[in-house]
Every structure is written in C-alpha cells, then in structure tokens.
Amino acid sequence: MITLEDYIVLATLLFMIGLYGVIVRTNLLMLFFATEIMLNSVNIALVAISNYYEDLTGQMFAFFIIAIAASEVAIGLGLLILWYKRHGNIDLNTLKSMKG
Amino acid sequence: MEVIAFYTFAIAIIASFLIVVTSKNVLYSMSALASGMVLISGLFFLLNAEFLGVVQIIVYTGAVIALYAFAMIFFDSAKDVKESRRSRAIFLLSTFSSILLVLLMTIPMSSDAVSALYPMHQDVGNAQDVGMVLFTKYLIPFEVAAVMLLVAMVGGIVMAGKKMDRYLGNDKEEISK
Amino acid sequence: MELFLYTALFAPLAGSLFAGIFGASPKNIITGLVTSSLIFLSFVSSLFLFVHLYNGGEIVHVEMMDWIMAGDLSVPFGFVVDNVSSTMMLVVTLVSTVVHIYSMGYMEHDKGFNRFFSYLSAFVFSMMVLVMSDNFLGLFIGWEGVGLCSWLLIGFWYHKESATWAANEAFIMNRIADLGMLIGIFLIYWNFGSLQYDEVFSQVAETDTTILTWIGIFLFIGAMGKSAQFPLHTWLADAMEGPTPVSALIHAATMVTAGVYLVIRANELYSLIPEVGYFIASLGAFVAFFAATMALVNRDIKRVIAYSTLSQLGYMFVAGGLGAYWIALFHLATHAFFKALLFLGAGNVMHAMDDELNIMKMGGMRKVMGWTAILMIVASLALAGIYPFAGFFSKDKILEVAFDSNHYILWGVLWVTAGLTAFYSFRVVMLVFFGKERYKDFGFHPHEAHKFMLWAMSPLAVLAIIAGFFEHQFYNFVTGVLPHYNFSEEIHHVVGQLILVTTGIALTGIGIAVFSNMYREGVFSTVLQNNFIYRFLDNQWYIPKIYDEVFAKPYIELSTLLWNRVDVKIVDATVDGIAKFLHTTGEKTRGMQSGNLSHMLRWVVAGFTLLLVLAVVYTYYSI
Numbered sequence: 001m002i003t004l005e006d007y008i009v010l011a012t013l014l015f016m017i018g019l020y021g022v023i024v025r026t027n028l029l030m031l032f033f034a035t036e037i038m039l040n041s042v043n044i045a046l047v048a049i050s051n052y053y054e055d056l057t058g059q060m061f062a063f064f065i066i067a068i069a070a071s072e073v074a075i076g077l078g079l080l081i082l083w084y085k086r087h088g089n090i091d092l093n094t095l096k097s098m099k100g
Numbered sequence: 101m102e103v104i105a106f107y108t109f110a111i112a113i114i115a116s117f118l119i120v121v122t123s124k125n126v127l128y129s130m131s132a133l134a135s136g137m138v139l140i141s142g143l144f145f146l147l148n149a150e151f152l153g154v155v156q157i158i159v160y161t162g163a164v165i166a167l168y169a170f171a172m173i174f175f176d177s178a179k180d181v182k183e184s185r186r187s188r189a190i191f192l193l194s195t196f197s198s199i200l201l202v203l204l205m206t207i208p209m210s211s212d213a214v215s216a217l218y219p220m221h222q223d224v225g226n227a228q229d230v231g232m233v234l235f236t237k238y239l240i241p242f243e244v245a246a247v248m249l250l251v252a253m254v255g256g257i258v259m260a261g262k263k264m265d266r267y268l269g270n271d272k273e274e275i276s277k
Numbered sequence: 278m279e280l281f282l283y284t285a286l287f288a289p290l291a292g293s294l295f296a297g298i299f300g301a302s303p304k305n306i307i308t309g310l311v312t313s314s315l316i317f318l319s320f321v322s323s324l325f326l327f328v329h330l331y332n333g334g335e336i337v338h339v340e341m342m343d344w345i346m347a348g349d350l351s352v353p354f355g356f357v358v359d360n361v362s363s364t365m366m367l368v369v370t371l372v373s374t375v376v377h378i379y380s381m382g383y384m385e386h387d388k389g390f391n392r393f394f395s396y397l398s399a400f401v402f403s404m405m406v407l408v409m410s411d412n413f414l415g416l417f418i419g420w421e422g423v424g425l426c427s428w429l430l431i432g433f434w435y436h437k438e439s440a441t442w443a444a445n446e447a448f449i450m451n452r453i454a455d456l457g458m459l460i461g462i463f464l465i466y467w468n469f470g471s472l473q474y475d476e477v478f479s480q481v482a483e484t485d486t487t488i489l490t491w492i493g494i495f496l497f498i499g500a501m502g503k504s505a506q507f508p509l510h511t512w513l514a515d516a517m518e519g520p521t522p523v524s525a526l527i528h529a530a531t532m533v534t535a536g537v538y539l540v541i542r543a544n545e546l547y548s549l550i551p552e553v554g555y556f557i558a559s560l561g562a563f564v565a566f567f568a569a570t571m572a573l574v575n576r577d578i579k580r581v582i583a584y585s586t587l588s589q590l591g592y593m594f595v596a597g598g599l600g601a602y603w604i605a606l607f608h609l610a611t612h613a614f615f616k617a618l619l620f621l622g623a624g625n626v627m628h629a630m631d632d633e634l635n636i637m638k639m640g641g642m643r644k645v646m647g648w649t650a651i652l653m654i655v656a657s658l659a660l661a662g663i664y665p666f667a668g669f670f671s672k673d674k675i676l677e678v679a680f681d682s683n684h685y686i687l688w689g690v691l692w693v694t695a696g697l698t699a700f701y702s703f704r705v706v707m708l709v710f711f712g713k714e715r716y717k718d719f720g721f722h723p724h725e726a727h728k729f730m731l732w733a734m735s736p737l738a739v740l741a742i743i744a745g746f747f748e749h750q751f752y753n754f755v756t757g758v759l760p761h762y763n764f765s766e767e768i769h770h771v772v773g774q775l776i777l778v779t780t781g782i783a784l785t786g787i788g789i790a791v792f793s794n795m796y797r798e799g800v801f802s803t804v805l806q807n808n809f810i811y812r813f814l815d816n817q818w819y820i821p822k823i824y825d826e827v828f829a830k831p832y833i834e835l836s837t838l839l840w841n842r843v844d845v846k847i848v849d850a851t852v853d854g855i856a857k858f859l860h861t862t863g864e865k866t867r868g869m870q871s872g873n874l875s876h877m878l879r880w881v882v883a884g885f886t887l888l889l890v891l892a893v894v895y896t897y898y899s900i
Binding site: 001002006007008009010012013014015017018019020021024025027029030032033034036037038040043044048049050051052055056057059060062063064066067068069070071072073074075077078079080081082083085090096 | 218219220253260
C-alpha cells in the first residue's frame with residue numbers, strides 16, 4: 001500500500017533535484033526548467049495531502065500554483081529574450097550588474 | 101496495482117528530471133522536462149485528482165513546454181550549454197535541505213489533529229467537486245489569477261515582440277567578449 | 278489675595294520669557310523696561326500681601342495644582358504667604374527692582390543685554406518659588422532654580438575663562454551641598470510621610486530626637502552650600518566674576534540668604550535640637566570672623582564685599598542657631614539693603630574705572646563720583662553698625678543674643694569681628710574715595726554713573742538708614758509666625774554697656790582705617806605685607822590651596838589612573854573590538870556581493886537551509 005509519506009518523499013526528492021539544478025546550472029533557460037521541477041514537486045505533495053486527508057484545499061493550491069507557473073514562464077521568457085537580444089547569451093555569470 | 105503504478109511513475113519522473121538538470125543539451129533537457137510533466141499528471145490521476153491531471157497535461161505539456169519550444173527558436177539551441185561547476189558541497193547542501201524539508205512536512209502529519217477544510221464528496225466526480233469549491237470559496241483568487249495570466253501574457257508579448265528584428269545591445273564589446 | 282500671590286510669583290517669569298525671546302538679538306532697551314516693570318509689579322503685589330498680613334489678615338495659602346501624586350507621596354504645587362515669606366518676598370522684589378533698573382545702566386554697552394535680563398528675571402522667579410513654596414520639594418525646586426540662574430549669571434561673560442571656571446565652581450560646590458539637602462528631604466518624607474511644612478512641623482514634637490538631629494544636620498548642609506558657609510565658602514568670592522548687579526542681587530541680598538531662610542523656615546525643627554543649633558551658631562561665628570580677616574587684606578573691591586557678605590551670613594547663622602529666628606530674619610533684611618547698596622556702589626566705581634577692581638589703583642574718587650561716595654559711605658556705616666543706620670540695630674541684637682545665652686566666646690568672636698568689619702569697610706571707602714588720586718597714574722578717566730542708576734539706588738540707601746527703626750514693628754509682625762526670643766532679665770541691665778562696647782570697637786575700626794589711610798599711602802607697609810599673617814590672610818587661609826591638594830589633585834590622579842587603566846584598556850578596547858569585529862566581518866563577507874547571480878542563488882539556498890534547521894529545531898522542541 002502506498003502511504004502519504006511515500007508521496008512526500010518523492011516530492012522532496014524532486015524538489016532536491018530542482019534545487020540542485022537551480023544551484024548548479026548557469027544557463028538561464030536551465031534555471032527555468034529547474035524552477036518548474038520545484039513547482040511540480042510541491043504540486044505533487046499538495047495533491048497527495050489533499051487525497052489522503054480528503055480535503056480539496058490542496059488541489060486548489062496546486063491549481064493556483066500551475067497558474068502562477070504559467071505566468072512566470074510567460075514573463076520570464078519575455079525577459080530572457082530581451083536579455084539575449086542585448087547581450088547575445090543567457091549565461092547567468094554574465095549577469096553582474098547587481099554588484100553591491 | 102497501485103504500488104506498481106506509483107513506483108513506475110516515480111522512477112520515471114526522477115529519471116527524466118535528472119536528465120533535465122544534468123543534460124548539456126537544451127533540447128534534451130526540454131524533452132525530458134515534457135516527459136516528466138506528463139508522468140506527473142499520471143501521479144495526479146493515481147491520487148484521484150483527475151481534473152488537475154488534465155490541467156497538468158494541458159498547461160505544462162501543452163502551453164509551457166510549447167512556450168519554451170518557441171523561445172528556443174531565438175536561442176542558439178544546438179550549441180552545448182557551458183559546463184558548470186559541480187561542487188560536492190552544493191549537492192550536499194541541497195540534499196540536506198531536502199531532508200529537512202521532509203522532516204518539516206511529516207512532523208505535522210504525525211499528529212492526527214488535521215481536519216479537512218473543504219472535504220471531498222464521494223458521490224460526485226473530482227472535476228465537479230473542484231469546480232464547486234473553486235467557484236464558491238476560491239472565486240476571487242481565481243479571478244485574480246485570471247487577471248494575472250492576462251497581465252503576464254501582455255507582458256510577455258510586449259517584451260519579446262518589441263523590435264524583434266533589431267539588435268538592442270548598446271555596447272559591442274559585450275558581444276565580442 | 279490669590280491674584281496678588283500669582284502676580285508676585287509669575288510676573289518675573291513672564292519678564293524672563295519675554296526677554297528670552299530676544300535673547301540672541303542685539304540690545305533692545307524694551308526688554309530691560311519690560312522686565313523691570315514686571316518685577317516692579319511683583320514688588321507691588323508683594324507689598325499688597327505684606328500690608329494685608331500686617332493688618333492682621335489671614336495667611337494666604339493656595340494650591341495651584343497637583344504636582345506629584347505617586348502612591349503615598351502627594352506633593353502639590355502649593356504656595357504660602359505668611360509673615361516670614363512675605364518679608365522675604367518684599368526684600369527680594371525690592372532689591373530685584375532696584376537691581377533691574379540699575380542694570381539697564383550698568384549693562385548698557387553689553388552685547389548680552391537681553392539675555393542678561395532674561396536670566397535675572399528667571400532668578401527672581403526661582404527665588405520667589407523658593408520662598409513661597411509651602412513644601413520642602415517646592416523649596417528644593419526654587420533652590421535648584423536659583424542655583425542654575427546663579428551659574429548662568431556668574432558665567433555670563435562666558436568668553437572669560439575665569440568666569441566659566443567660577444560659575445562651575447559655584448555650581449559644583451552647591452551640588453555637593455544639595456546632596457545633603459536631598460538626603461534631609463528624603464529623611465523628612467521617610468519619617469513624616471509628607472513634605473508639607475505644616476504637616477511636618479505639626480509632627481516634629483513627637484518624633485525621636487536622633488532622627489530630627491540627622492534631618493537638621495542634612496538640611497543645614499544644604500544651607501551651608503547655598504549660604505557659602507565654611508568649608509563650602511570658596512565659591513562665593515570667585516562668584517564675583519559675574520556682572521556686579523548679579524553680585525548685588527544674588528550673592529549679597531537674596532540667594533545666599535536662602536540658607537538662612539531655610540533655617541528660619543524650619544525653626545520648629547531646629548528649636549527641638551539645640552545641639553545642632555549651637556553647632557550652627559559656632560560655625561556662623563567662625564565664618565564671621567574668618568571671612569572678616571580675609572576681607573582685611575584683599576585688594577579686590579568686590580571680593581572684599583563678598584567676604585563681608587560671608588561674614589554677615591555668619592552673623593545670621595549665629596542668631597538662627599541660637600533660636601533668635603526673628604533677629605536672623607531682621608538682619609537678613611537689613612543686610613540685603615545695605616549690602617546690595619554697597620555692591621551697586623562698587624559697580625559704579627568699577628564702571629567708572631573700566632572694570633578695574635584693584636582698590637590700590639583708585640583713590641580720591643569722591644571728587645568725580647560724589648554721590649556714589651555718599652551712598653557707599655552710608656552703606657559702609659550701616660555695615661559697620663553705627664547708630665542710627667540699619668546694621669546697628671540688627672547686628673547689636675545678634676550680639677545681645679550671644680551674650681544673653683551665655684555664649685561669651687561667640688560674643689567675643691562676633692565683637693572682634695564687628696571691629697574688623699568696620700575696619701575693612703572703611704579701608705575700602707578710604708582707598709577708593711579719599712587720599713591721593715592714584716588712578717591718574719594708571720590713566721583712568723572715571724566719571725559718575727547715570728543719574729537714573731543713582732536714583733535707583735536711593736531707596737536702598739534710605740532703607741539702609743531708616744530700616745532699623747522699624748525693629749519693633751518688624752518684631753511684632755514676624756513673631757506672628759516665628760517663635761519669640763525671650764531675653765533674660767539681666768540683659769536689660771547690661772544692654773547699654775554692650776551697645777557702648779560694640780559701637781566702641783566699630784568706631785575704633787573706622788578710626789584706624791581712616792587715619793592710617795589719611796596719613797600713609799596704602800594700608801599696610803611692605804614690611805607688613807611680608808608678614809606671615811598677612812600672607813596667610815591674603816591666601817585665604819590657604820584653604821583653596823588645601824582643597825587643591827586634598828581633593829583636586831588626588832582626584833586628577835585617580836582620573837588619570839582610571840583613564841589609562843579602565844577607559845583605554847577596557848572601555849575603549851571593547852568599543853574598538855566591536856568595531857574591528859564588524860569591520861573584519863565586512864571584509865570577509867564582501868566576497869558575497871560579487872554581483873554574480875548564481876553566487877547569490879547559492880547564498881539564498883544556504884540561508885534557506887539555515888532557516889530550515891532553525892525550524893526543525895524549533896519544531897522538535899515545541900512538540
């Protein structure tokens with residue numbers, strides 16, 4: 001029998017993979033992918049909890065997270081294209097204008 | 101049956117996401133991401149969340165990945181992504197924080213004091229159930245999310261579509277470097 | 278009557294605030310006129326109150342508002358005008374009015390003209406609070422208020438280092454004494470549960486004498502500081518750095534007598550503890566003699582008068598200590614008149630001599646300053662105690678009290694002092710107004726003061742002459758509140774001889790002063806000036822030197838030690854350590870701010886992990 005804990009562990013594993021991607025990758029597009037992975041891992045956890053507690057709140061939140069992810073992609077990609085057109089690459093290491 | 105399905109899906113998801121974060125080629129990782137998204141929708145079906153499963157396929161695989169694919173047209177996707185440093189410390193850090201996260205999430209579950217705020221109904225289907233709650237209790241967040249999506253769409257179009265045919269950089273040295 | 282009370286009290290405050298508005302602007306004669314007229318208004322109100330009480334009216338007692346209400350402690354802003362305080366009010370406002378008008382002439386060329394009047398009126402207000410308050414705490418507020426104004430006015434010419442030094446000295450000396458006073462007030466509250474005069478004094482008779490003795494001692498310590506009694510006397514002579522009207526008002530007529538006022542006000546307490554009273558009297562007699570000897574040789578006209586003030590305060594304390602409170606008050610009043618007159622006269626002389634203070638450089642000035650000379654001679658005669666001037670009546674009464682209470686030593690000391698007083702006051706008069714016109718050698722061109730200044734001084738002169746004749750009326754008036762002093766039968770037989778003897782020594786003193794100056798230049802020849810006693814007196818009994826050696830130098834050494842050991846090695850090191858730590862942390866962590874987003878992301882993850890750790894730990898402990 002699959003328990004809630006199994007889903008949570010899976011979600012956490014996926015989250016870890018996403019976090020790893022965020023830290024390691026320097027290509028901005030890859031960074032976006034890693035972010036999507038993290039969002040999806042959270043969705044899995046929310047839906048699993050929703051199922052095991054028979055509560056729809058988790059699904060609601062997952063739904064809104066999907067909406068947010070979609071808008072994030074739209075805006076993010078727009079910015080990315082703008083950046084690429086200006087600088088010719090999408091390497092995170094070239095984003096150094098925020099120097100303190 | 102359920103066990104087999106869960107483990108199959110779980111292993112497949114982990115595998116495809118690992119490809120996403122490790123692959124050097126953007127196209128590979130994007131394809132892996134798409135497959136992972138579809139597989140996650142399988143998990144949703146398994147969890148009796150049919151509505152979300154469908155949404156997952158439509159939004160992620162249909163919209164998000166398609167967006168990425170279009171965006172790829174602008175980038176030089178054939179080129180390998182530059183190899184980034186892989187430090188052991190960073191890997192440990194993410195592992196460690198994930199374990200902590202598991203702990204944090206399971207600790208409240210170990211207590212049985214959790215009660216459902218919007219309980220599911222057994223006699224109606226999931227999509228109907230979700231719809232009922234979404235359009236009563238979560239109507240305003242839903243509307244706001246709709247407006248947000250609209251804003252994002254306009255924003256994305258304006259930013260990506262502005263002077264599409266022209267180079268916008270103001271310093272030539274930046275490119276030559 | 279309440280209206281008069283409030284007018285008398287707050288008119289000076291209004292004047293002070295008005296002048297304060299123009300404090301920083303250049304001289305404006307209006308401030309002088311407004312403050313003077315407001316003080317005069319206060320004087321008129323005080324006069325009304327005085328007449329009201331004199332005609333047997335009720336004591337005016339008002340509670341303006343609640344002030345401190347904390348637990349059992351209830352101190353209202355209350356004011357009382359009884360026979361004692363109305364006398365004080367009359368003296369204070371009269372002298373203040375004269376001094377204000379006089380100052381308009383004296384300060385006419387000063388840049389701080391408006392500021393001066395603001396301070397002066399603030400002083401009068403504080404003094405009025407001091408004398409009118411119906412509780413010890415209000416008295417203390419006034420006490421501190423006059424201390425503050427005294428500090429401001431002594432250091433009025435703040436660009437002069439000696440003036441600021443003298444101001445600080447006066448302030449610090451008074452703070453030392455005020456500590457004693459505060460302890461006294463605390464003890465009063467502790468034992469009586471109230472600070473109202475009437476409540477406290479109604480209970481003193483049933484209270485343990487030991488406690489009363491301590492209260493008496495501590496209150497007297499406060500009085501010692503304000504009235505510059507030994508060993509806290511050094512500030513008064515140095516306070517002469519202030520403008521002369523200030524010396525006349527504060528350091529002769531009003532503030533320094535606050536100590537005497539306190540003893541008089543607390544007479545019901547002090548009459549139960551005659552030992553303390555005897556100590557006060559002994560100290561007073563000692564100071565009277567001690568100050569008079571210093572006045573003998575000083576060459577600074579203002580310092581001579583300051584020492585004379587000190588000496589006369591000693592007289593008052595003798596009377597107060599021996600239980601003759603009304604005589605102390607009487608001498609306080611007469612002394613205020615003639616001493617203020619003397620100071621203002623000295624102010625005229627100084628003004629004429631371009632602020633020269635050395636009497637050795639003056640002489641023969643009666644020819645140019647006839648009126649000032651006359652006023653000064655009147656004041657000196659009153660000070661010396663020559664019939665029919667005011668000082669004769671009050672000073673002789675004190676001597677009689679000393680003789681009558683069988684304190685022959687005190688009497689002897691005071692008797693000798695009377696001679697010394699006569700000598701030094703006429704020494705000043707002779708050196709300044711008679712003899713060779715030495716000022717010509719130094720290139721001074723003295724001139725008589727403004728007419729209105731002389732007119733302003735005239736009421737004081739009149740009072741210095743006639744005040745003594747009101748002795749009986751005064752006695753009848755103040756004994757409505759103060760206890761009677763019962764002279765024994767025998768004194769009536771010897772009082773004639775006593776007066777004769779005292780007048781005799783006073784005349785002798787004057788005689789010596791007059792003749793030695795008439796026929797020889799300078800009081801003391803060079804031989805005498807090298808004499809040990811002369812040098813001893815000239816150095817103020819070496820007391821400033823002793824203070825310097827005993828208190829100041831060890832204090833400096835201790836401070837240096839603490840500076841080197843504690844401040845540098847502990848305090849500074851701690852502060853520097855914190856700064857260094859922060860600086861090093863900053864240097865080490867500035868690498869974080871590389872501007873590289875991927876580094877920043879890593880730091881975000883690190884922070885996220887740290888927060889998770891904390892959350893887990895917290896959750897673990899809270900379950």
